Amino acid sequence: MRTKFYIPILVTFLALILLPIRCKDIDFTEKLTPQTPLSIDANAGTWKPIVLTSNNQISVAVPTDVTSDTYKAELASIKDLQSKLTSAQRKAIEYWSGGGILRWNQIFRELVARYNLPPAPNADGSYPAPDAENPFSDPQFPFSNPPYAARAYSYVSAAQYDALKAAWFYKYQYNRSAPYKVDNTIQALMPQTDLPAYPSEEAVMSGAASDMLKALFPAALEEITRKAGEQRNAALWAGKATASDIAAGLALGKAVAALFIARAGNDGMKNAIGNKAQWDALKLNATSRGDVAWISLDLPSRPPMLPFFSNVKAWMMTPKNIVDVRPAAPPLATSSEMANEAAEVKYYSDNLTRERIAIVHKWADGVGTYTPPGHWNDIAAEYIRDARYSEVRAARAFALLNVALHDAAVACWDTKYFYFNLRPTQLDPSIKTGTGIPNFPSYVSGHSSFSASAANVLSYLFPGSAAEFSAMAEEAAMSRLYGAIHFRKDCMVGLDLGKRVGDYTVTFATSDGAN
Amino acid sequence: MKRFIYSFIISIASINAYSQTLTDGLLMPKKDLCVGFLYTHDQWENYWEGGLKRDNQNIGTITTQSMTFVANYGLSNKLNIIAMLPYVKTQSSSGTLAGMKDVQDLSVAAKYRILAKDFAASGFRAFAIGSFSTPLTNYTPDFLPLSIGLASTNLSGRLTANYHLNQGWYVNTSGAYTWRSNVKIDRPSYFSDGQLYFSDQVKMYDTFDFVINTGYYKNGLQADLYYSQQNTLGGGDIRRQDMPFVSNRMNFSKVGALLMYYLPKPKNLAVRASFSYTIAGRNVGQSTTVMGGLLYTLHFSKTNNVPNP
Structure with a gap:
């Protein structure tokens, strides 16, 4: 007679024990696994630019030869870094191996969502205006509503695209191979391709995206800068680019971004509120x-x-x-x-x-x-x-x-x-x-x-x-x-x-x- | 002497369809079945946007009404099985957003007396309660503050302690931990707690709640005063001028009073009424809640006069 009473209790408590064991954490990033592109699009240096007048509008200096001491020192530095990679660094490499462009696209979607909040009303029923000079205040700047967001996505995407075509132009002009191709003791920790490394495409992307994003989302400066630095480091740690590949890429990316930022300053957005x-x-x-x-x-x-x-x-x-x-x-x-x-x-x-x-x-x-x-x-x-x-x-x-x-x-x-x-x-x-x-x-x-x-x-x-x-x-x-x-x-x-x-x-x- | 329970403190709290129950120190006797309907009217105008208390003319006053069917059966003198099912309707007094209505979550609970100690003029009781709730309809939790609930499937473990004097006065306390399942929303991404999630799955943090109450219960009359608090053990705040979200960290403290009385006639019919007010909160509305209902007890046992548990 007694045992009968215990059955529902037992069932409930078993369930209470089992429920938390079930995994509640959700995978919230889009799945991006490292993969080799089907084509490296070697002729992309000839594709038509959007804002640049030509893909070599911005000059990129001739790189040092792979036989030079300077370059060899850069290789030695990569080997040293690779010998003591932390798990956090390996994670960063894996993260950016999912595709730089795809990752940046995720990052700016997140920025738009973060800043897509209209100002709250004042006590008198009026509304304060977001202020680019005071982006951390309430209301935050910007209010990335749909038109603002459409414009922001287009500037970042187009700047990255023009910057990469320019990078491709110089990659095939100078044809300096990736560190992992030059020195077979350097590990390739990102998928290997035959794409020349100078200037580094990761650095180009990071420079173009981060400068453009910092202009659009000034209050997110820290986060943007950290992501951009991480992408460049990942290329270095992965044996994909040397310090000079990265420096040239960053300079190119930033120079292209500067052209887009100049366009953005005069595209009429300033007067869009009225x-x-x-x-x-x-x-x-x-x-x-x-x-x-x-x-x-x-x-x-x-x-x-x-x-x-x-x-x-x-x-x-x-x-x-x-x-x-x-x-x-x-x-x-x-x-x-x-x-x-x-x-x-x-x-x-x-x-x-x-x-x-x-x-x-x-x-x-x-x-x-x-x-x-x-x-x-x-x-x-x-x-x-x-x-x-x-x-x-x-x-x-x-x-x-x-x-x-x-x-x-x-x-x-x-x-x-x-x-x-x-x-x-x-x-x-x-x-x-x-x-x-x-x-x-x-x-x-x-x-x-x-x-x-x-x-x-x-x-x-x-x-x-x-x-x-x-x-x-x-x-x-x-x-x-x-x-x-x-x-x-x-x-x-x-x-x-x-x-x-x-x-x-x-x-x-x-x-x-x-x- | 009437035998009844006073365990149905139903509260569709503010924007959280929170049902608090099973916190008292009594049980239905074996083979007694208590059934009833409780009507709840919950209203708030101010709410907490994170820690900031404000109003919002785009919603005005949010009113949530529910009609809950409740049943409690004495499987033995030590074990009760309790079930609840509310129908919920929401509306806003201002702005354009549509209200929602549907059958909400079915709750089933087992309440077991784990300790009973009687002294000369008083007694002590302790109970363990396990409860389970799950949505019976496919309502969306992603339309707060007008969603009818949060749509998670929950399991709760509760402990209750009660000390009473034989002349009728009592003090009671109860606490519960609730495990909540993830919920699915209709959109492929959402921003919460500083992060954009590329998923339609939302992690619902568990909750902890407790109640302290005191009152008088004798001869078919119960009068009770209580303080209750619920905390969500994680989750983000509502951002400035943002909509609330299903996994927000919803916390609240309430004070309330409850009255129940078994009518002299018709026999076995009880009326029940309660009132509560939210005194503090986070990411919830500052609710004023009134509840009223009727409960009827059916005796299936020949031996009617089982001692008070």
Whole structure:
């Protein structure tokens, strides 16, 4: 009789003991294992640059000969370092063996997520502005919202890409082999290739990425500098580059970054926020057409997000191109067409099923995330990894993707603020949403524009997966309707706009010499 | 003399669907079954964003209502099996975010008396309680503060000690460690605790809670005052102006009062009401919670008058 009582107790306590044994820790990094590229793309020094006038615009000094004493001393230093590698150093080598470009892409997605927080309101209902001169304060600088992020991803990716093409140019001009090829007592702790080592591609990447990132995310200076230094050290410890390979690479990377930073200083971003008088004047963009002007649905009411981002310089499009692709006006808020659109949004608001919530949240990429452009980098990273690209070709893929995403941001913001129309909830306050309503006008959907431009470029790069990319872009677009924050028309026209923006990048890519 | 339990202190606390139960010093007698429904109304306007207390006009006041079915069966005079199942509905008073509603987590617990010592005018009891809870529906935990729960599967180990005077006064304390499973969210990455995670799996840190209470219990009347505290043993803070996240370090301290009374008629029917207020917290709302419900006891045993455990 007694024993019967003990059975449930026993079962419960056994379960209590067993549960913690089950591993709770999750693997949160994208899997990047060391691998040899399928091709080293020896001709990448001839590929078309994006900002540089030519791949040898920045000069790189002739390296010392491998027979010189200076070089031999560098080799001896590597051997010495390799004889006493710590486990932390080996970990760093393994980490960067996963691909420098892929790693940097992860790093800047993380930076975007960290800084993607809007300022909190002041007690009087106004909002402080993030201040580049005071990036550590509250609000932190930057607020890496989707346009800011699209621009940031594009600058870092394009700077790395141009810097690597320049590096490839000099690698084959000087043809100085990797330390592990010159001296067979030096171990190759990263996958071996026949790529010349001078200037070091790891150093080029680290220099271009870190200087560019420090300009974009000044408060993350310490972390960025540490990562960049670690990448260069990993190349040295791995027997892949000598101190002079690295010094030349770092100088080249930084020089290329300086050109991009100069461009960024004059690309119109400074004036993208505007001021109160300009924000008030935007209402005319809607009311002059007889439409209802957008109002912020944030509480307290927040100034519009980067209303003059439309004037920021695009990469593959001229200001005229941006105007040319601008879609026709949305239906007026008072029209029966808009009433139908709103009724459909209301339906999704009232019928937020679990399946649709999953789609809404999968693509929401709102506050505190790496944004929709980051999501497309996340998607692209897996394809780029699996394609086993060389560093320069991986850089090309991310650069093409991100210049298209930036241009989509410019064109989409141009449309949004040109029409300045309202969100579904402004038209019908009973429309509740499955995710936060972004603080800018409705037409056209940013997610749709971003996604279609990205899908277009990725379909060019990975034609075998074109159908997948299209399906993802459509799902991302529809997620905004399901979440009741966009009209269907915003999504459909946004997809079309994104596709057309992406075409400009694809046109560039077809003739850049990399095919 | 009425036999009943007062173990159902259900509290859908702030943004954490936290159900605290099994913290008292009593048991149902063998073959008694107590069933009931408890309605809970929880509301907060201020919340703690990490350590910073604030309000947020984009959500206004968050109201969480739940209706919980509860059942407690006396498997023996020493062992009770307890089950709970709430239906939860959330809403915000301001802003545009949609509220959510669904059946939440099923909890099943076994409460076993490990020690009973009687003195001339008082008694001491100790209990070990193991409980298990798991979501019965596929609700999303990634829409805080409007998610209906955190969606982890939990196992708890609890110890309770109770000292009472035969005239009805008692003091009681209880503490539990809860192991929580990882949860899965609908997105492929998330930023938490200073780190971007490229995963849809979220590690949920375990929790520890304890309660100290004192009161009077005799002749079908119970009046109880309590202090409770729950700490999450890890996890990040809500960042400035960010949304809350499922694995935030959610801590809170509450004070509360509970009343229960077995009506003279109809026989075996008890009314129960409680009130609690969050006095301190981290990454949770400052909740005011009221609860009210009815419990009915069924006696399946012929010998009705089992001694008070």
